[in-house]
Amino acid sequence: MTSTDPTASPGPDPTAVPDPTAVPDPWHALHELLAAMDAEIEQVYIERGIEGVRPRFAFPLIRLAHTGPLTIRELAASLGRSHSAISQTVAAMRKEDLVTSEPGPDARTRRIDLTERGRSLVPFLEAEWRATHATVAELDGEIPYAMTAVVEDIRRALERRPMRQRVRDHLVEPARRSEPPRRSEPAQQSQSTQRSEPPR
Numbered sequence: 001m002t003s004t005d006p007t008a009s010p011g012p013d014p015t016a017v018p019d020p021t022a023v024p025d026p027w028h029a030l031h032e033l034l035a036a037m038d039a040e041i042e043q044v045y046i047e048r049g050i051e052g053v054r055p056r057f058a059f060p061l062i063r064l065a066h067t068g069p070l071t072i073r074e075l076a077a078s079l080g081r082s083h084s085a086i087s088q089t090v091a092a093m094r095k096e097d098l099v100t101s102e103p104g105p106d107a108r109t110r111r112i113d114l115t116e117r118g119r120s121l122v123p124f125l126e127a128e129w130r131a132t133h134a135t136v137a138e139l140d141g142e143i144p145y146a147m148t149a150v151v152e153d154i155r156r157a158l159e160r161r162p163m164r165q166r167v168r169d170h171l172v173e174p175a176r177r178s179e180p181p182r183r184s185e186p187a188q189q190s191q192s193t194q195r196s197e198p199p200r
Helices: 028-047 055-067 072-079 083-095 116-142 147-160 163-170 187-192
Strands: 099-103 110-114
Touching (some): 055 072, 055 116
């Protein structure tokens, strides 16, 4: 006997298009690996009593120690990062008392500089930076196909045919549904809705 309960939620539509996110993401393993490596580096900081510092802070903090104060735009260009990404990183570093943000040459810019705490951490961050690079070189020597070689090969492949072109080549867009015709309003009602603006 079938249920006639009007409040019962309908089951899945067997004719619906399958959920594409149910298929494993080929990049998921890479994102997970990079996040796990960053978490391990952060543990090195914590072991040395350095709280609230993320591995992504090291690059801008070290650069500011060598260049002096920079605007966010200058810092982003120096690091080869987007303005938006560096803005978010600077906001996070300010929260941890690692950098200051003062008005720049004009009202539209702000200059970023190290705080006393940020400057005191730079020697350790530089040591960690060198140790991480040495670790990457060590890993490259332990695996059959070096990570740095993989990245370079992917970059060259994308130079030959950009990512957007590859996505367009595989893109199968859904058919556009035709919109139902709009009902025409009665002429009298249409005229009544046309009101002239009051004089100014």
